[in-house]
Amino acid sequence: MDPVTTNMRNWDERVPDHVVAYDAEAFADDPQAVGVAVEAEVLGPHLPGGSLEGLDVVHLQCHIGTDTISLARRGARVVGTDLSGAAVATATRLAARAGLPKVSFVQTTNEDAPDVLGRQFDVVLTSVGVLTWLSDLRPWARAVARLLRPGGVFLVHDAHPTMSALQYDRDDGQLVLGEPYFSGGGPRRFDDGTTYASDSRMANAVTYQWTHDLGEVFGSVLAAGLRIEAFHEHRTIPWKALPSLVPSERGWELPPGSAECPLMFSLVARRA
Template sequence: MDDRIATNMRNWDERVADHVVAYDAEAFADDPHAVGVGVEAEVLRPHLPGGSLDGLDVVHLQCHIGTDTISLARRGARVVGTDLSGEAVTTARRLAARAGLPDVSFVQTTNEDAPDALGREFDVVLTSVGVLTWLADLRPWAQAVARLLRPGGVFLVHDAHPTMSALQHDRDDDLLVLGEPYFSDGGPRRFDDGTTYASGTRMQNAVTYQWTHDLGEVVGAVLQAGLRIVAFQEHRSIPWKALPSLVPGDRGWELPEGSAECPLMFSLVARRA
């Protein structure tokens, strides 16, 4: 494993305990009516048989502690979650058992190794929100997605828009100003923040590495893997307060009315021939 990826894995292992609390994950597991992944399900619906996940085989890549994986199961899918972090996978299994979903399974694996680790194909491959920045190279990621899909199967990636990620994030006004690289340069940025975004706990494994991926790189990787893009959307809302100027909206955090606009999230749906 790349040393930088191993460093990230140790960081994510250490985040798990705080994220269970921050996401109120045990209460989520206890409520049989609690479901997330609303935007993802809405975007996927036109591309699914009968407009539903019910009865479909789904693999959720980079599932973290599995709350969205549980949501997919509650929407009727037969679902497997995968994640690099062993602590996350262990916790996800515990939460699924607590939720009374013994058929939901979780496997510790990288995206690239997932086709071999799982050994089967799926109707839907899904990955969402804050995932691409942790990947050094999108080409093997997209190739693994193609291998995981059955013929006719669909893939959804729903993530922060590269334009939003390139904005200055520490402004005290409503201006949208580019302050970070937009285009991929192949190298990672090193962070030593010391805390997880969900709490103020100081972590021992504080260092992380993150990669910039522009929209052309994302689209190109999917196309080069042999998938056919059937839908693409840019979204005005985002699930977390990514910029100081964002305000609560119907679908998450949004730019204030009357301010300059830019896309905050994007979603891409592709199909295997």
């Protein structure tokens, strides 16, 4: 079985567990619940009036759609896309439960999204734990450019490649490189059998992930004809990616006084 199909089956199986782990139904029921704070803050200076209100947004790799719902609650008209049919079905149900008619979901790969959706958007957004599932960022960036209207804005917000290269099983507080940083070399195979959200064992345990350094991220976006307007490195991350991280108001961060490295990055680009 090819790596993409293997990953899709794994993500299909994750969906019920993630609905519980994210408390997604309670999130849908609460009209005041809004996530993706960092995305809104980073995007704001690049949007008309600093707001998503009234804009057409496509959210790539949306999973079960909680962040997509958050974008709609910020006033956007949103389409979420994902490779997993189970995720799209659940996201559609959650949006209906939330009473959000301006949200829809479509099952598609990133590369096929421009043809499947057949239209363009003011904003393309993809965030948190997405790039590692892509084998090649060049077709991804070209698809983003095709999805954007002239003048449209793109945001990717994801784990920083430096953080991803750290030895993730250390519990002594030391930041030690132990995984690949630079792109290339093919996918890494994992057979953990559990998701990051719980200890549930899965039948479709195998996943494949790819390493993408910042040079590849920047180079792919620029090669697609987009103009980079902003780049940020962040000290917090939404999940406990390393044993030494401690909780904070914005997620998880390295303990005060410890060695530092960026945990997340965000990049804003615009189509001419």
